[in-house]
Amino acid sequence: MLVTGLEILKKARAEGYGVGAFNTNNMEFTQAILEAAEEMRSPVILALSEGALKYGGKALATLVQELARDARVPVAVHLDHGSSYESVLLALRLGFTSVMIDKSHEDFETNVRETRRVVEAAHAVGVTVEAELGRLAGIEEHVAVDEKDALLTNPEEARIFMERTGADYLAVAIGTSHGAYKGKGRPFIDHPRLERIAALVPAPLVLHGASAVPPELVERFRAAGGEIGEAAGIHPEDIKKAIALGVAKINTDTDLRLAFTALVREGLNKNPKEFDPRKYLGPAREAVKEVVKSRMELFGSVGKA
Ligand SMILES: O=C(COP(=O)(O)O)NO
């Protein structure tokens, strides 16, 4: 059933488990994510970025809404990395039940003002809001933030920010970054900082850039002809520790993309004569479903629906 993001995340933080926010751009990813959620009896968040909406348009938004409504587990439909008030209004009009306004690259006062404005609009129509404070290292959706400018989230600032904006959940920067190259070897996650933030911010916390980029998946992608450098993701133990400290929403996109693309490459390589898309998109869909199920087990959301 279609619910707000806060309905899913409030319970998750209170009971100490995490809920996956999985990005989707098409029918196959959406089906894979929802089938996994139903099989695991897990709540789930379907995340659409602005790029996904540009790519899939009303077709994607409608498909996502309909399947979320029919789902036998709680599902929130979420705008990932909303970059402007206008973008959020479009998502609200499309029936999204959770929206992110990401103004973390702006100065504090601008972030507060812009986030507050979105909170008023979203709350007026019963939708809950994710905001972000602090800057992930690596490439953000609309700004390249290199290591030296990467500003991790300040706990005291976070408390004030949430009080002044009324946002429902908060994306924090504690060392993660988007994409497949999160650092050399095991990325450093600032758990003490997270602990201090969680002590001052009772709202559910959000971890962006949380993909594991598992070696076996990287190998499978390479073996099928994919090219990827020294990729490194977030260690499962760091995810579990972050959840124990107050992270309730964990964003996963890269792992799904790697799995899907590896299987499409395998399908095309296996039979050059094949030109029925279902023959290589079907197995790719199954691979995404398996990744989602394993993430739900790691997050502890299995059976929580
Ligand atoms: O934060 C993410 C996804 O992060 P990954 O690239 O680690 O999957 N989406 O908003």
Ligand SMILES: [Ca+2]
């Ligand atoms: Ca950001």
Ligand code: NA
């Ligand atoms: Na998000």
Ligand SMILES: [Zn+2]
């Ligand atoms: Zn993100």
